[in-house]
Amino acid sequence: MNNLFRQRWQRWINRRIPRSDLQTFSQKTIFILPTGAGVVFGLLLVIMLLTGINYQNSLIYLTTFLLGAVFVGAMHQTHRNLSGLELSLIQPGEGFAGDDIPFRLRLKAGRDDAVAVVISCKDSRHTPVHVRSGQAEDLVLPVHSAHRGYLRPDRIRVETRFPFGLLKAWSWLRPVSAGVVFPRPIAAPDSLSLVDDGEESEQARSVDGNDHADIRPWREGDLSQRVQWKRFARTGQMVVADWEGEQGSPHWLDFNAYPGVDHELRLSYLAFLVTERGKSGARFGLSLPGQMIEPEAGPAHVARCLRVLATWGEERPRDATVEPHGTRRQGFLRSSASIKEGQA
Structure with a gap:
């Protein structure tokens, strides 16, 4: 019974307040209780009234x-405090x-x-704001995320x-x-990309093994094959060799x-590698099933x-379906089905 009442209440609210990034509050959209x-104040008034009637x-x-x-005056003032107020979403956020x-x-x-x-959303709450007549004030409301994907709060409450x-x-x-919620970075194991770099990779392989290399300190995310282990055993310094043939050659981050x-x-894993390449300023490309981003920096x-x-x-979430904390759960089913179809 409670679930049925809640569903009817939500449908009624959704019809009364349609989706929009700008909402102007009026008598039709303001609720007051x-x-x-x-409630205690009202009960005391009733008791006082009965007492006055009894004792005249x-x-x-x-x-x-x-x-x-x-x-009664407080009721009008509380309602008028929201009447005519505009709340708009300027920029949805991004994060991990x-x-x-x-x-x-x-x-x-x-x-x-x-x-x-007060602006709030689920467990997130902004401090009370005072906005003068005709003026505007910007604020940031943090919304918790649990999964990667699109994140759209079902409702942002103003009170x-x-x-x-x-x-x-x-x-x-x-x-x-x-x-947009990015995948949480997890340190990636060493692996070799399966993407063919074309002429650049052929050039890199043709000079593989030469002695013309630039030695630089090891950075997190570098492949173990590039580490000079003999020098590490001798001096204790973790260094990486960049061969001449690999200078300017794109380093692909491959899903496969x-x-x-x-x-x-x-x-x-890929999110971790992308952030690491971003810190080092390296040039890289990204390869995903059905999508490829050319190497840049x-x-x-x-x-x-x-x-x-x-x-x-x-x-992107539609009006009828809203996934809390992101859209990863639905995307997991769709992407799994697409991978199985590709393997078949």
Whole structure:
């Protein structure tokens, strides 16, 4: 019975508040109810009224009606605190799975000041904000993520209990835009890419074994085959040899370089390698089933590769289906089916 009531309530809310990155709150979309303190306050008013009727005491009548007028005035003020307020999603965030993804929001007050307005989403809550009439204020709401993929909060709640905390008025923003959650980086084992570099790889193989090499310190993510182990045994220094034939040759990060490994773990390996190449400024390419990014270097290239890893095999969330903490679970089934079809 509770689940049935909750589903009907959610459908009614969804019809009343459609999805949009900009929501202006009005009488149609603002809900108001007494808080716990407001319920106790109302009960005390009823008791005082019954006492005044029983004893025919004018002073009790006066006090009861004055406090009742305060309660009614607080109800109007609490509702007006949200009336005309605009809440918009400026920029959905990006980050790694397991982290809090920052969503940039903007509050713009209407004709009246918006006092002590609280923005929240599930377990995340922003400190109360005071926005003066006609002005706007930007804020960042962290949304927790658990899996890679698209992350779109089902509802972002806006609430106020101003002025006395006797009533609470609230509403929601149901955003359309979704953030992107990257795979959590996991240190990748040594492996060789299966992608053919064409002429560059042939040139690199033709000079393999020559003595013209640049020696540099070992960096995390370098292949063990490049480490000068004899020199390490002799001096204790971990160094790597870059052969002349490999200078400028792209280093491919290949999805198929980890056979027998779960595809989510492969993506985590690739995310680790992408971040490491980004730190070193190395030039690299990314190869995924059905998608390939040509070798480049730089922060923009790293960000592009991470987005591709995050959304590989995923679809943007639709209005009817919202996956909490990301879309990895649905993407896992789709991508697994595609891999099986490719193997068949």
